[in-house]
Amino acid sequence: MKLGGKANLALNPSLLPRPRRKKIKIGHSYERSISLPLSQQDLSPKYIMAKTLFDKVWDAHVVTEIPGGNQVLYIDRHLIHEVTSPQAFDGLRRRKLPLLRKDRIVATADHNVPTIDQHKPITEPLSAKQVQMLTENCAEFDVQLFGLGHPYQGIVHVIGPELGITRPGITMVCGDSHTSTHGAFGAIAFGIGTSQVEQVMATQCLLLTPPKKMRISVDGDLAPGVTAKDLILYVISQVGTGGGTGYFVEYAGSAIRALSMEGRMTICNMSIEMGARGGLIAPDQTTFDYLEGREFSPKGKDWDDALAYWKSLPTEDGANFDFELNYKAEDITPMITYGTNPGMGMGVKEAIPVSSRVHNKASIDKAMKYMGLEAGMHLENQPIDYVFIGSCTNSRIEDLRAVVGLVGNRKVAAGVTAIVVPGSQQVSKQAIAEGLDKKLVAAGFEFREAGCSACLGMNDDKIPAGKYCVSTSNRNFEGRQGPGARTILASPLTAAAAAVTGRVVDVRKFV
Amino acid sequence: MTPFTKLTSSAVPLPIEDVDTDQIIPARFLKAVTRDGFGENLFRDWRYDKEDQPKEDFVLNNPTYSGQILVAGANFGCGSSREHAAWAIGDFGFRVVVSSYFADIFRGNALNNGILPLVVSPTLLDEILQTIEQNPVAAFTINLEAQTFKNETTGTVSTFDIDNYKKTCLINGYDDIDYLLSQGELIEKFERERVDFSLA
Known part of the structure; x- marks a missing residue:
């Protein structure tokens, strides 16, 4: 693929001036095996303590600290x-x-x-x-x-x-x-x-107050039909839309490790929906396999050097977090939202709560009025009007494959408008190469060109007022998909099942 | 940035939790390429109906309430990073938003635009809302230098926390960029000396 422009050359790592390197002894911790310049050495007591992934990356980017604790972070x-x-x-x-x-x-x-x-x-x-x-x-x-x-x-x-x-x-x-x-x-x-x-x-810098650190561990196996999207909607429903405020979250545990990069991106994408500053997952073989050979990934010896460093990044045993949460993958079922923020989520079989741990009654009442729903109602079998499959949460090739796999020979239900919007030109190209576009169109979906689309009601793609849309995006705020639009957040599988049935359904029946 | 030191004003109550930035300024109004004029669309869909007529039951359309202080429920400003939310609040005429906590990105954006996000305890938040309910023109005084919040009706004075650096910025009207630019030599030194194994 030919790219023009000087800036593009500068982006290609192989053409950048090589940084001064030090030997890394594989098997020893990164901090102890190389000699960093004094300005970058962390001489505080925590140097000898176990570090988290977040600490390692953050500390390597601190340019200076100002009185009071704010730090200049290199970007x-x-x-x-x-x-x-x-x-x-x-x-x-x-x-x-x-x-x-x-x-x-x-x-x-x-x-x-x-x-x-x-x-x-x-x-x-x-x-x-x-x-x-x-x-x-x-x-x-x-x-x-x-x-x-x-x-x-x-x-x-x-x-x-x-x-x-x-x-x-x-x-x-x-x-x-x-x-x-x-x-x-x-x-x-x-x-x-x-x-x-x-x-x-x-x-190239920001002045920041270092965030607090939280670890959310999810262990066990997700059931068939339960996806990364369900996992994160479940976590947000437990933590609440503001529960992560002030924190940077590391996701860990066997259920996280088992996810593909696409699934991990879905998880980290929605960190902000619980108010967290960000989320991160330790790099492992899944990460390296995804990155190797990508357009701008390091190549040759640069790749080997980078890989050795990346392997030294995961959180060490005994590292300290300000807050820890643990969940079991087995407790997670296909999730849907019923309200007007992503914290208002529940299992597809559950009833809309009258009150919740994280929302007061007034907030729920306001949300129910907007959504045209009532506390105590079940949403399973609720008729829907639109299905949107796309957004930075769920528009990658794996998401599109999952949708096509579920749809099979079924058709989009009468009266439902279902659109699939690939996240990028590359995803679109791949989908076309695999024939996914043809299968989707044959089933009655619209297959669109890449963009944010109906995630945020800023372009032509909007959901009309009062209409229910099962959406794979990340926000069900009032008006998010267009003034008056009623968003039900869900996984690509649940969205695909909604498209072919015209209702909110338990996707486990389909897999 | 306009300096902020002290303010005495009545307040506008918005006792709703989790007010997200899509409510503060809906995405379809983010298309301007300057920072001006966003106040017109502040809380657009709560303020106006489909025919662009003011909704009488929304507090900003109620002439009983006015002032440069907005008092809102917990987790104000959650959602998108759009600084347009802070621009809209400032352009409308608010200098202070009071809540029991703010979403991180909004809080930073407010501070970068000379708007004080003032965190009070949930109890004090209720008390402030009660005072306004009893007397819509009740005055409150915020003294940034002393870090005090005074309910002029009850005479109660409470203190609030603010990062010292941010306090100095607000009082003097400084932006972070002024400070970061002053660190140019250190930044270049960092670039020269770092060992960047990720080849970022």
């Missing part, structure tokens, strides 16, 4: 998109500042893009202007842009991993809360506001 990778970057570029111009490290920033257009006829000009003038402005800003500041029409365009949190831009041990930010997705690779990745986008552009 390795900065992803930008059209919605939260224009004011940041403006800020650089206003302050007459250059973009400090253009080889560390990558742009794509995703939030505003139509998912039909992407080769034609965007008809909605404000969306067109925002996408145009991204193109102009990237040209002016020499930023690598995977814009509309580019073979690498797609949802920012889908393209980072699939291109090998995301990798273990790095710090990564984007003006988007679902940046937590990239933590699936053992990176510290989190969403930031536009002022911070400008700060990273100008200084």
